[in-house]
Amino acid sequence: MMMMMMTSTTCRKMEGALAALTPLLLGGFGLMALCRLVQRLRLKNRVRDRVVVITGASSGLGRECARLFHQAGARLVLCGRERSSLQELAQELTESAHGELKTYTPCIVTFDLSDVDKVAMAGSEILRQCGHVDILINNAGVSYRGNIMDTHVSVQKQIMETNYFGPVALTQAILQSMVSRHSGHIVAISSIQGKISIPYRSAYSASKHAMQAYFDCLRAEVERFGLQVTVVSPGYIRTNLSINAITGDGSKYGVMDKTTATGWDPAEVARAVLTAVNHRQKEVVLAGLLPILATYIRLLCPSLFFRLMAARARKEPAVKAE
Ligand SMILES: NC(=O)C1=CN([C@@H]2O[C@H](COP(=O)(O)OP(=O)(O)OC[C@H]3O[C@@H](n4cnc5c(N)ncnc54)[C@H](OP(=O)(O)O)[C@@H]3O)[C@@H](O)[C@H]2O)C=CC1
Ligand SMILES: CCCCCCCCCCCCCCCC(=O)OCC(=O)COP(=O)(O)O
DSSP states (O other), X not given: OHHHHHHHHHHHHHHHHHHHHHHHHHHHHHHHHHHHXXXXXXXXXXXXXXXXXXXXXXXXXXXXXXXXXHHTTXXXXXXXXXXXXXXXXXXXXXXXXOOSSOOOOOEEEEOOTXXXXXXXXXXHHHHHHHSOOSEEEEOOOOOEEOOGGGOOHHHHHHHHIIIIIHHHHHHXXXXXXXXXXXXXXXXXXXXXXXXXXXXXXXHHHHHHHHHHHHHHHHHHHHGGGTOEEEEEEEOXXXXXXXXXXXXXXXXXXXXXXXXXXXXXXXXXXXXXXXXXXXXXXXXXXXXXXXXXXXXXXXXXXXXXXXXXXXXXXXHSOSSOOO
């Protein structure tokens, strides 16, 4: 009986508290919904009907960017080395259900980023086909696993050619047209490894540091022409990057690393790229607490960072066994 009384008293108290809280809760939810509505109304679509070139569109992050930018009404130019995988993607996009936005059949341009002459020709071909480029997303890239002592210089060059000189050559090929039109946005997909260097990634990290420096410089130089430059620095993303990575002797690494397998969803990173374009963000760092902390330690207390990295190098093998 005592128990029932207590329960019914508690229930009444709870009902009273709930009644008092309800307007507050409803007000809170209402306010949140209103904020979201305002945010959506404020969100500009700077992609609709625009010519958007995406390198490395055949897989991973590039593929997700292609899906998202296509849905947002972009006129896509899909780039990669293999026509068949890009054709398959173009077909998937063309056949996918559309919302109320007009969508376009993507164009395809194939070239190898490590051949700068071919890259320049591809840039001209893109301009010939589309007239101009509104947004260039330098996404394609290749990673590397190995220690410096056992890595052939040709491998160091190969990674720099694909990840740095390729994007530089493509940007250069399209830049003059953007400057003449006083309009254009160039996105560079770098990495958190463009900000900190970790052991056994020399070539990759160097290429991403170079990319960061080049595009920071470009941003400053082209601002007066009304052009935008965004550098995106993600942490691990769940793609085939580690499988496609090359080792010190140039062979394929071929392993899906745990860090990659448990990384960010590429669709989520693609959404951040779209938001960066729509909001004209100059820099986006998309990483967890530890990598971000590491970038601050590198900046504010380099000696600690060097000790941490040396300890990491001692602990980890250069190339993991399968
Ligand atoms: N996955 C991750 O953890 C992270 C990735 N990034 C960056 O994201 C970008 C996309 O990589 P991700 O999607 O993860 O990896 P994927 O390996 O899935 O995709 C890489 C893309 O780059 C293209 N590519 C590679 N080499 C060349 C070349 N020589 N010429 C032309 N295209 C080339 C590939 O196209 P194809 O082989 O069909 O020619 C492929 O479409 C890269 O710049 C990477 O550094 C940044 C941080 C973390
Ligand atoms: C006293 C405080 C201790 C704090 C410890 C901080 C040190 C943590 C080190 C963190 C290193 C993060 C590395 C992140 C690397 C990364 O996300 O790279 C993204 C990529 O580009 C992945 O390419 P990969 O080919 O390497 O898979």
